[in-house]
Amino acid sequence: MLGFKVFAPGGTVYSATKFAIRAISDGLRVEAGDGIRVASIEPGIVDSELKHNTTGAAKDMVMGFYQQAIPAESVARAIAYAIEQPADVDISEIVVRSTGQPL
Template identity: 35%
Template sequence: MSIPTDKPTALVTGASRGIGRAIAEDLGRDHHIIVAGTSPERVEAAAQSLPSATPLVVDLRDIPAIPAALEQLQLQRLDVLVHNAGVAWLRPVADAQPNEWQEMFTVNLFAVAELTRLTLPLLREARGQVIAVNSGSGYVSRINSAMYSGTKFALRAFTDALREEERGQVRVTSIHPGRVDTDMQVQLQQQMGAETYDGSVYVSPESIARTVRLAVDMDPASTVEELSIRPVAQKR
């Protein structure tokens, strides 16, 4: 497949819906977007909706499949890598099974590390940027969130280390949203026993996309290292 090299290229994981879709649409105004996701139908639909985009179907639970998926793109340029894909569910430590720990860490951390490793040469060449959509849970762990917070604490450690290792070559930004109005939030609220769901009290995916845009549009001598975005009404 042919990817244009005359405009900046951004690879966005989890780009077929929710926060990732909003990021792809915002960056898609002046970037070629590689729309990465697991559902062929959703990925193709998202790519078709953008001015310039390439679909990439990849299951981040399958780490060995990531190099082959990237290889088929024959990437010549990469300016922005947005790690947005993630999984989340609530489980008390007493009930959490080893396979659940493994899946959450694989998607939320191990795949991030592998995708970063594979694309760093192109990102360095472009003096590009890695943006990780983390979470407020990357700072605070609450009841039933040991697994999810564990992955997000680890993701923060990863981005902090990467930032220093690549300082002067690749900019690294960590975005920490609070609760966002997405399908994942609906599921989490159901798990917490909420009888109704009102998405208007949560941060919109478009707001997160605008924070990503802010980081991307900084002048080359500046970097946004970390941003926290929370609903106005959300309590800690």
């Protein structure tokens, strides 16, 4: 989700890397030509080990984010959907996030 909205303060550089991934994916779609599909799966907050590895002042903020997390299996299903399409179908972009997570 940080490829759509800058997380600031504190996440500007991280957000920039997500914006860059979107630009690279768009470029690859153009440069790869026919027969090569590029799918960008863009998850929101996903339940992960990060919440257990955060300490200090950031821990409360991170734990607050994870109240809206989706399970990793939800992202896996989105990936499977994209790659299971017929060869003539290109799923360019999928955004997967909790229904409660604001954009």
